[in-house]
Amino acid sequence: MDYYFAEGTLVWLRENEQHLPSTVSSCGGGVINFITNYGQVYTYKLNALTREKVLAMHPSSIEGVEDMATLTDLHEGAIMHNVHMRYNQDNIYTYIGSILVSVNPYKPISGLYDKATMEQYSNYHLGEAAPHIFAIANECYRCLWKRNDNQCVLISGESGAGKTESTKLILKYISAMSQHSLDPTAKENISNVEQAILESSPIMEAFGNAKTIYNNNSSRFGKFIQLNFCQKGNIQGGKIIDCIL
Ligand SMILES: Nc1ncnc2c1ncn2[C@@H]1O[C@H](COP(=O)(O)OP(=O)(O)OP(=O)(O)O)[C@@H](O)[C@H]1O
Numbered sequence: 225m226d227y228y229f230a231e232g233t234l235v236w237l238r239e240n241e242q243h244l245p246s247t248v249s250s251c252g253g254g255v256i257n258f259i260t261n262y263g264q265v266y267t268y269k270l271n272a273l274t275r276e277k278v279l280a281m282h283p284s285s286i287e288g289v290e291d292m293a294t295l296t297d298l299h300e301g302a303i304m305h306n307v308h309m310r311y312n313q314d315n316i317y318t319y320i321g322s323i324l325v326s327v328n329p330y331k332p333i334s335g336l337y338d339k340a341t342m343e344q345y346s347n348y349h350l351g352e353a354a355p356h357i358f359a360i361a362n363e364c365y366r367c368l369w370k371r372n373d374n375q376c377v378l379i380s381g382e383s384g385a386g387k388t389e390s391t392k393l394i395l396k397y398i399s400a401m402s403q404h405s406l407d408p409t410a411k412e413n414i415s416n417v418e419q420a421i422l423e424s425s426p427i428m429e430a431f432g433n434a435k436t437i438y439n440n441n442s443s444r445f446g447k448f449i450q451l452n453f454c455q456k457g458n459i460q461g462g463k464i465i466d467c468i469l
């Protein structure tokens with residue numbers, strides 16, 4: 225029995241143990257041609273074997289999702305494709321449940337980290353607005369009181385992935401939120417502490433960083449940053465510990 229795939233159909237092509245997002249470029253005369261999103265061209269004879277090699281792409285993979293826990297196609301290819309599609313639209317953040325996946329854009333994205341965006345995320349719970357590093361920082365800050373327990377954000381990734389920049393963004397957000405609840409009499413003292421924590425980053429980086437082939441500003445030490453808060457929600461102190469890698 226012959227199979228027919230309409231031209232333009234989006235499919236997963238199973239090649240070399242990978243799932244390649246592809247488009248049917250032509251189908252007829254017992255032959256089918258595919259072009260993958262990464263530019264490779266594949267030609268197969270249209271037979272039963274083709275059916276095993278070609279999987280229909282679910283609409284969630286075609287349209288893209290903000291939370292990859294909702295993807296129906298469950299393989300590495302679907303995750304990479306979703307993140308890639310979003311990256312092309314300057315959506316560098318994507319969730320997998322409560323985990324945030326971030327792709328380094330290596331360029332400033334307009335409005336992504338400005339004051340209005342910070343304000344916006346302070347009004348939402350995790351998952352209610354588009355995926356963002358501020359949503360993670362906000363959840364962490366809120367949970368201090370909601371769960372009445374210490375909170376921790378773990379940032380990992382290869383060299384140049386954006387870990388140090390993400391850390392600074394979390395500190396910037398928490399510092400801004402902490403200032404919201406400031407008691408006017410304590411304002412000067414507390415904002416000095418916050419200022420000191422924010423300003424310590426460039427100094428720490430000046431001593432601890434080096435240019436590598438992966439990153440012009442590569443951290444040569446892992447860092448554990450601890451912030452201490454009072455019951456009113458203000459930062460009262462903090463410490464940064466370098467871990468030798
Ligand atoms: N969110 C972002 N927006 C724009 N540019 C970014 C962002 N995150 C990182 N970058 C760019 O990528 C560079 C590398 O990022 P960063 O130093 O945070 O990587 P890293 O994960 O800490 O790497 P290493 O493990 O080598 O220390 C930054 O200097 C900056 O130019």
Ligand SMILES: [Mg+2]
Binds near residue numbers: 387
């Ligand atoms: Mg770093």
